[in-house]
Amino acid sequence: MFAIGEFARLGRVSVRMLRHYDNIGLLRPGHVDEASGYRYYDAAQLRDLNRVVALKDLGFTLEQVREIIGEKLNPEELRGMLRLRRAQLEAQISADTDRLDRVEARLRTIEREGHMNTEDVLLKPVAALRVAELSGVAASFAPDDIGPVVQPLFGELCRRLDDAGLRIVAPTIAYYESVADERVRVHAAAPVALESGRQHDFDVVDLPALDAAATVLHQGSMDEVDRTIQTLAYWIEEHGYTSVGYPREVYLDYCNEEPDRGVTELQVLVRR
Structure with a gap:
C-alpha cells in the first residue's frame, strides 16, 4: 500500500484534497x-481517483461525483457520460x-459614438425586386437570435437554387x-430572373419598392452593425424622418471565411 503522500504524488493531487475526499466519504483510504x-x-484506488478528478474537472459538484461513483458505472458508461459532458462544455x-x-463589438460602438x-x-429610392427566398422565425432581433436562423437559410437557399x-x-x-x-420573421432572399408562376421548393417574392430609403454602407462583420445602425438613427432624427420597419441588409460583398472584409448596404424606409 502507499502512504497518503506517495499516493497523492502518483495520482497528481494534493494531500489536502485526499484528506477532504476522505472526510466527505468520497474516497476512503484502503x-x-x-x-x-x-x-x-x-x-x-487510483482508478477511483481518476474518475473523481475527471468528473470534478468537467464541472460536476462533489455531491454529483459521489452519486456517479456510487452507481459503479463500467468504463464504457463512464466514457459516454464524460463525452456528453465534454460536448456540453464545448x-x-x-x-x-x-x-x-x-460585447467587444458593443464596446467599439460606444467608443465611436462621438x-x-x-x-x-x-x-x-430603391426599386422593386423579384427574389427567391426562404424564411424562418427568430426569437428576437438580437444578433444571437438572428444569426443562427439567417445563416442556415442562406446556405439552404443557395443549394436549392443550384x-x-x-x-x-x-x-x-x-429582411425582417x-x-x-x-x-421576428427572417427572410433570406436572392434576386433571380424567373417567372413567379412556376413551382419551386422556395418562395418567389416581389419585394416592394422603397420610395424613400435612408441608406448607408456598413464595412466589416455584421457582428458590428450596431454602430452603422446608430449612424442611420442619428441621420433620421436630424432630418426629421421616422423609420418604418426593420432595415434591409444588402450584402454587396460577403465572404463567410472573412466576414471582416464584408460590405453591406443598410436600407430603411423613412417617412415624414
Missing part, C-alpha cells in the same frame, strides 16, 4: 493505522466566446418582419 491515524491507499465555451465577441459621420447616409439551375443576378438580401411578441 487502510487507516489505528495507532497513528495514517492513511494508506492501494494501487487499485458548446458553452463556444456560446461564451460568441457573447464576448458581441465620431459618427451622418454625411455617409444617402436618401434614395439544384434548380438558377443563377443569382444581384447581391443577396436579408415582426411576428408576435418579440419574434
Whole structure:
C-alpha cells in the first residue's frame, strides 16, 4: 500500500484534497493505522481517483461525483457520460466566446459614438425586386437570435437554387418582419430572373419598392452593425424622418471565411 503522500504524488493531487475526499466519504483510504491515524491507499484506488478528478474537472459538484461513483458505472458508461459532458462544455465555451465577441463589438460602438459621420447616409429610392427566398422565425432581433436562423437559410437557399439551375443576378438580401411578441420573421432572399408562376421548393417574392430609403454602407462583420445602425438613427432624427420597419441588409460583398472584409448596404424606409 502507499502512504497518503506517495499516493497523492502518483495520482497528481494534493494531500489536502485526499484528506477532504476522505472526510466527505468520497474516497476512503484502503487502510487507516489505528495507532497513528495514517492513511494508506492501494494501487487499485487510483482508478477511483481518476474518475473523481475527471468528473470534478468537467464541472460536476462533489455531491454529483459521489452519486456517479456510487452507481459503479463500467468504463464504457463512464466514457459516454464524460463525452456528453465534454460536448456540453464545448458548446458553452463556444456560446461564451460568441457573447464576448458581441460585447467587444458593443464596446467599439460606444467608443465611436462621438465620431459618427451622418454625411455617409444617402436618401434614395430603391426599386422593386423579384427574389427567391426562404424564411424562418427568430426569437428576437438580437444578433444571437438572428444569426443562427439567417445563416442556415442562406446556405439552404443557395443549394436549392443550384439544384434548380438558377443563377443569382444581384447581391443577396436579408429582411425582417415582426411576428408576435418579440419574434421576428427572417427572410433570406436572392434576386433571380424567373417567372413567379412556376413551382419551386422556395418562395418567389416581389419585394416592394422603397420610395424613400435612408441608406448607408456598413464595412466589416455584421457582428458590428450596431454602430452603422446608430449612424442611420442619428441621420433620421436630424432630418426629421421616422423609420418604418426593420432595415434591409444588402450584402454587396460577403465572404463567410472573412466576414471582416464584408460590405453591406443598410436600407430603411423613412417617412415624414
